[in-house]
Amino acid sequence: MIRSASLPCGVQPSCITCKTPGFRSTASPSFLGASRNAAATTTPASSRSSTISPHTLTSADNVRLNLWLSLLQASVAQFAAATTYTAATATEAALRLQRLSQPRPLNFPPGPPGDQTLALLSDPLSFLSSTTKQYGQLVGLTLGGEHVVLVTGREAARVVLLDQAGSVYVKEGTAFFPGSSLAGNGLLVSDGALWQRQRRLSNPAFRRTAVEAYSGAMVAATRNMLDMQWGSGGSRDVYADFNELTLRVTLKALFGFGAGEQQSPSISPSSPTAHIAPSPSSSTSSEEAQQIVAAVEKAFMFFTQRAATGFVIPEWFPTWDNLEFAAAVQQLDRVVYGMIKRRREELAAVHGSIEAAAVAATSAAAASALPSDLLTSLLLSRDEDGSGMSDQALRDELMTLLVAGQETSAILLGWAAALLAAHPEVQERAAAEVTEVCGRDAPPTATSVRHMPHLESVVLETLRLYSPAYMVGRCARVDAALGPYSLPSGTTVLVSPYVMHRDAAVWANPDAFLPERWRELQDREGYQGYMSLMSNLGPNGAYLPFGGGPRNCIGTGFAMMEAMLVLGAVLQRCRLTLPLSEPQSRPGPVRGAAEATSGLPASFPKAKPLLTLRPESVVLRITPR
Numbered sequence: 001m002i003r004s005a006s007l008p009c010g011v012q013p014s015c016i017t018c019k020t021p022g023f024r025s026t027a028s029p030s031f032l033g034a035s036r037n038a039a040a041t042t043t044p045a046s047s048r049s050s051t052i053s054p055h056t057l058t059s060a061d062n063v064r065l066n067l068w069l070s071l072l073q074a075s076v077a078q079f080a081a082a083t084t085y086t087a088a089t090a091t092e093a094a095l096r097l098q099r100l101s102q103p104r105p106l107n108f109p110p111g112p113p114g115d116q117t118l119a120l121l122s123d124p125l126s127f128l129s130s131t132t133k134q135y136g137q138l139v140g141l142t143l144g145g146e147h148v149v150l151v152t153g154r155e156a157a158r159v160v161l162l163d164q165a166g167s168v169y170v171k172e173g174t175a176f177f178p179g180s181s182l183a184g185n186g187l188l189v190s191d192g193a194l195w196q197r198q199r200r201l202s203n204p205a206f207r208r209t210a211v212e213a214y215s216g217a218m219v220a221a222t223r224n225m226l227d228m229q230w231g232s233g234g235s236r237d238v239y240a241d242f243n244e245l246t247l248r249v250t251l252k253a254l255f256g257f258g259a260g261e262q263q264s265p266s267i268s269p270s271s272p273t274a275h276i277a278p279s280p281s282s283s284t285s286s287e288e289a290q291q292i293v294a295a296v297e298k299a300f301m302f303f304t305q306r307a308a309t310g311f312v313i314p315e316w317f318p319t320w321d322n323l324e325f326a327a328a329v330q331q332l333d334r335v336v337y338g339m340i341k342r343r344r345e346e347l348a349a350v351h352g353s354i355e356a357a358a359v360a361a362t363s364a365a366a367a368s369a370l371p372s373d374l375l376t377s378l379l380l381s382r383d384e385d386g387s388g389m390s391d392q393a394l395r396d397e398l399m400t401l402l403v404a405g406q407e408t409s410a411i412l413l414g415w416a417a418a419l420l421a422a423h424p425e426v427q428e429r430a431a432a433e434v435t436e437v438c439g440r441d442a443p444p445t446a447t448s449v450r451h452m453p454h455l456e457s458v459v460l461e462t463l464r465l466y467s468p469a470y471m472v473g474r475c476a477r478v479d480a481a482l483g484p485y486s487l488p489s490g491t492t493v494l495v496s497p498y499v500m501h502r503d504a505a506v507w508a509n510p511d512a513f514l515p516e517r518w519r520e521l522q523d524r525e526g527y528q529g530y531m532s533l534m535s536n537l538g539p540n541g542a543y544l545p546f547g548g549g550p551r552n553c554i555g556t557g558f559a560m561m562e563a564m565l566v567l568g569a570v571l572q573r574c575r576l577t578l579p580l581s582e583p584q585s586r587p588g589p590v591r592g593a594a595e596a597t598s599g600l601p602a603s604f605p606k607a608k609p610l611l612t613l614r615p616e617s618v619v620l621r622i623t624p625r
């Protein structure tokens with residue numbers, strides 16, 4: 001199974017074997033944003049093998065003992081779960097095994113012979129582009145024994161993501177994508193009635209006005225980064241900084257932790273989140289905030305490692321790393337469930353009952369007195385029959401939003417900064433626009449960024465060239481016809497925004513960074529803003545950085561606003577350039593078909609496609625303006 005060999009899909013999973021033993025939920029979440037560019041380090045072997053003498057327990061020993069006990073507990077829990085195969089899961093696994101042993105289906109799309117797992121893993125972007133070039137926009141592949149169809153054409157993508165979404169193409173059963181107990185059965189992976197209800201309940205929290213409430217936190221966090229980390233200029237890995245920034249913003253949006261302020265490091269000084277010393281909201285103790293950050297940090301490191309090593313070992317298998325991860329998830333669960341409980345109690349105390357608080361949330365005046373974070377919005381959201389989310393559903397959605405929204409946004413910012421550095425004229429035009437609209441000192445706002453078409457086009461074009469979610473996955477739940485071909489039930493279908501966004505039949509000069517290509521659309525009468533470009537697979541049917549159809553990204557508005565606010569605030573203060581040490585005038589080494597023709601200098605960051613299309617690092621020189 002290739003799932004155990006990490007396909008680089010940015011999104012949607014639901015691998016059947018992932019969701020079997022050891023998982024708290026029965027679904028298998030994908031990790032749109034679970035891995036980070038953090039310098040992942042594991043516990044040194046020496047410290048792992050320390051022995052404990054019960055007679056001489058120091059406080060360090062106590063900590064270690066607690067860790068061991070917690071690991072033991074996690075291990076027992078995982079083994080217990082591992083043995084509770086449900087009949088349904090066993091049947092699914094049997095069906096999959098049966099499929100694996102079958103020859104290539106009749107009338108399957110043409111494609112390269114043999115199993116292409118290694119070719120795909122060794123250079124995913126080139127593999128996707130070259131197979132499309134050779135076999136067309138519907139390619140039949142064998143990956144890890146699975147029959148897979150790669151879709152890179154507009155018509156077929158529309159069928160899969162829009163026209164037959166839910167009826168034929170679902171998430172459940174999609175091969176490859178790693179599952180995890182971290183995000184449980186949240187929006188990314190659930191299907192059917194459960195997904196519909198959760199999406200209905202979550203939608204209000206992502207309406208424009210609701211999202212704009214986070215704009216202040218986004219700008220405050222950026223200004224804090226500029227003051228504390230970028231103030232003195234010099235060279236920095238801005239991708240690492242953006243990872244920290246988006247984690248801070250996401251935690252603020254989810255739980256109300258302070259986003260702007262930077263206090264003394266509260267976690268390990270070398271950790272990527274060391275500067276996130278969250279200030280508590282009314283109902284969040286600073287200890288809880290730190291516990292969450294520490295657990296999230298550990299979980300993200302885990303995913304970086306798993307993604308890099310190919311998800312060879314399933315999450316439920318009791319390796320040291322898996323046990324540490326399970327302990328981190330348990331810690332996270334303790335804190336998050338604690339916060340949910342307390343928030344329920346506080347809201348009930350203020351409003352008389354949770355139901356009264358939910359009613360208050362529907363009136364603009366009363367709602368302004370409620371805590372403005374996603375925890376509160378989701379907790380008070382009500383279905384038509386008046387029911388809300390259970391604690392477990394709430395927890396799963398909060399964790400899903402964390403993993404889906406943090407890294408993807410950092411990746412977008414990282415690539416945008418790199419592209420701006422590589423195209424100084426575009427950067428100067430966008431910077432001039434920010435100054436024109438906001439002046440030199442006033443920070444950008446949710447309203448002012450709507451008057452920055454140049455900046456907007458930079459973000460749109462970055463998402464075209466470097467879509468963080470460069471593949472999305474579905475599973476044909478019944479026998480299906482796609483174009484002239486037949487897909488047996490259970491076939492995994494991978495739609496690749498990366499290839500579609502660089503299709504020369506649709507995009508002029510497809511590999512070049514040309515933000516001005518968006519200006520014509522923006523200048524059209526009645527242009528409704530960037531959100532209008534994201535519906536129905538984009539204006540030309542081949543633009544889907546946030547997916548498309550009913551399962552499109554719920555955080556589109558959040559991510560777009562965050563990108564524009566952060567980039568606007570950065571350009572107002574700083575000039576970004578690629579490092580001088582590299583020979584910028586010479587063409588760089590060939591790094592994949594698309595990059596070779598795009599005219600980017602050798603010092604331009606390399607892509608590192610794993611679960612998401614992230615840059616290896618984005619080292620830039622920062623000069624104050």
Ligand code: HEM
Pocket residue numbers: 011012032187188189199400401402404405406408409412467468469472473544545546547548550551552553554555556558559
């Ligand atoms: C640049 C940033 C982002 C990109 C490129 C991105 C991309 C995507 C894509 C392509 C999908 C669809 C996956 C599929 O069709 O299988 C998706 C789904 C999703 N995204 Fe995002 N996303 C981003 C930011 C965010 C943010 C900020 C949040 C939340 C705060 C978020 C939450 C979600 C959720 C919950 C889903 C699942 C929606 C559903 O199936 O109902 N994303 N995202």
